[in-house]
Amino acid sequence: MPDEPREAVIRATCRALCTHGYANLTMQDIADETDLSKAALHYHYDTKRDLLIAFLDSLTSWYEGRLEDLEGETAPERLSSLFDECLSHDDGGDDDTDGDADYPAFHTALMEIKAQAPYDDAFRERLAAADEVLLKRVRGIVADGVAAGAFADVDPDVTAELVVDVLAGGHTRNVAVGRSLDDTRDVLDGYVDEHLLAADAHTNRGPDADAGADTEPSDAETPTDSTQAETEPEAGEAEASR
Amino acid sequence: MPDEPREAVIRATCRALCTHGYANLTMQDIADETDLSKAALHYHYDTKRDLLIAFLDSLTSWYEGRLEDLEGETAPERLSSLFDECLSHDDGGDDDTDGDADYPAFHTALMEIKAQAPYDDAFRERLAAADEVLLKRVRGIVADGVAAGAFADVDPDVTAELVVDVLAGGHTRNVAVGRSLDDTRDVLDGYVDEHLLAADAHTNRGPDADAGADTEPSDAETPTDSTQAETEPEAGEAEASR
Numbered sequence: 001m002p003d004e005p006r007e008a009v010i011r012a013t014c015r016a017l018c019t020h021g022y023a024n025l026t027m028q029d030i031a032d033e034t035d036l037s038k039a040a041l042h043y044h045y046d047t048k049r050d051l052l053i054a055f056l057d058s059l060t061s062w063y064e065g066r067l068e069d070l071e072g073e074t075a076p077e078r079l080s081s082l083f084d085e086c087l088s089h090d091d092g093g094d095d096d097t098d099g100d101a102d103y104p105a106f107h108t109a110l111m112e113i114k115a116q117a118p119y120d121d122a123f124r125e126r127l128a129a130a131d132e133v134l135l136k137r138v139r140g141i142v143a144d145g146v147a148a149g150a151f152a153d154v155d156p157d158v159t160a161e162l163v164v165d166v167l168a169g170g171h172t173r174n175v176a177v178g179r180s181l182d183d184t185r186d187v188l189d190g191y192v193d194e195h196l197l198a199a200d201a202h203t204n205r206g207p208d209a210d211a212g213a214d215t216e217p218s219d220a221e222t223p224t225d226s227t228q229a230e231t232e233p234e235a236g237e238a239e240a241s242r
Numbered sequence: 243m244p245d246e247p248r249e250a251v252i253r254a255t256c257r258a259l260c261t262h263g264y265a266n267l268t269m270q271d272i273a274d275e276t277d278l279s280k281a282a283l284h285y286h287y288d289t290k291r292d293l294l295i296a297f298l299d300s301l302t303s304w305y306e307g308r309l310e311d312l313e314g315e316t317a318p319e320r321l322s323s324l325f326d327e328c329l330s331h332d333d334g335g336d337d338d339t340d341g342d343a344d345y346p347a348f349h350t351a352l353m354e355i356k357a358q359a360p361y362d363d364a365f366r367e368r369l370a371a372a373d374e375v376l377l378k379r380v381r382g383i384v385a386d387g388v389a390a391g392a393f394a395d396v397d398p399d400v401t402a403e404l405v406v407d408v409l410a411g412g413h414t415r416n417v418a419v420g421r422s423l424d425d426t427r428d429v430l431d432g433y434v435d436e437h438l439l440a441a442d443a444h445t446n447r448g449p450d451a452d453a454g455a456d457t458e459p460s461d462a463e464t465p466t467d468s469t470q471a472e473t474e475p476e477a478g479e480a481e482a483s484r
Contacts, residue, residue, distance in 0.1 A: 169411030
């Protein structure tokens with residue numbers, strides 16, 4: 001299928017998924033979101049599963065791009081932008097062709113796909129790729145921040161695993177028990193403020209609060225996926241971005 | 243339905259759920275796990291949804307009991323026991339009538355129910371009750387530990403939200419991308435060791451690592467759900483329990 005109609009079909013799949021959920025989704029529901037007949041859709045994709053796999057592939061690329069282009073000069077600013085991307089529940093205003101309109105419904109639909117992953121290797125493989133993209137991005141930002149002295153001397157691997165767990169848990173609790181994504185954001189902001197920012201970046205702790213204040217060179221691995229030079233950490237900016 | 247056969251049916255529901263998953267589960271699958279005919283099962287429960295609701299009610303009570311009876315004298319020990327309960331993937335040896343045999347399958351089935359929660363208020367209500375049980379228990383243990391000086395002077399509410407997010411995220415990533423629950427355990431043990439234990443309980447940090455080392459009385463709320471008197475924190479024990 002040529003790129004342009006292919007993208008239109010994938011966006012239609014996303015919209016149909018958000019409206020109907022995974023369990024109830026039919027090829028007709030997806031066709032109804034396009035200019036194509038159900039027969040024409042079947043010509044390119046045999047089943048709704050094939051369409052969902054194309055959608056998951058597209059989602060991972062899109063997500064990778066969004067995480068690559070995070071706003072912010074410093075590591076704390078870029079981490080804050082990453083939280084914005086992952087915990088947004090903005091459902092509109094902007095053009096719905098970008099595929100993330102109606103975000104809460106989107107996360108609900110994605111949770112259904114996650115729940116089916118143990119029964120479907122193709123789903124699991126693509127979800128694992130998206131998980132790895134996020135993990136790698138957080139790890140890179142944390143390593144940059146440690147190297148620049150903006151963050152305390154933490155282990156970027158362990159910190160990234162914790163952040164990705166909190167994000168995944170926040171999404172799950174949002175879908176399963178209706179807990180606000182804003183609460184997840186508060187948890188992460190509190191974690192960064194209390195445990196991740198270097199001591200001299202704190203504005204709300206006493207002079208004897210020195211976790212990670214040692215100034216030895218970081219033993220963190222050399223960041224490999226940073227695309228921006230680290231600038232001097234600015235405590236004021238880091239705080240202002242919260 | 244009298245208590246005893248009711249419990250047998252609920253255990254059968256759990257086993258059938260683990261074997262077949264939520265989406266494919268039928269009343270016949272559940273009947274096959276009991277001595278009852280499908281007709282007899284229908285006499286007591288109209289639909290598989292009714293059975294799942296009874297199962298979720300039972301699960302919350304069982305879970306509350308398990309979290310109430312955590313092993314350990316000190317708060318760090320009890321928190322470690324709570325992690326054991328929540329992240330165990332022991333699937334056997336012990337009697338399978340306790341309802342948690344085949345734990346990975348159990349979490350997969352529960353993830354399917356979580357994904358359906360936005361479409362079913364009865365599911366969501368019961369999942370929210372279980373979430374609150376866990377949150378309250380973690381909050382109580384942290385508040386106890388802060389009051390006893392075993393934990394740094396953290397906010398029990400914020401800490402409990404982070405711990406419950408990590409647990410939920412660990413379960414989700416385990417189901418969706420096959421990441422080990424042992425890795426989630428490592429994340430939580432690292433968090434406790436680096437950020438939660440009071441400074442004098444650390445064995446692997448320098449003498450100037452004093453986050454939370456101030457000895458002012460805790461301003462944490464009075465613990466309300468503690469059932470055990472706090473004993474003196476023992477750094478050695480806390481480390482040994484990891």
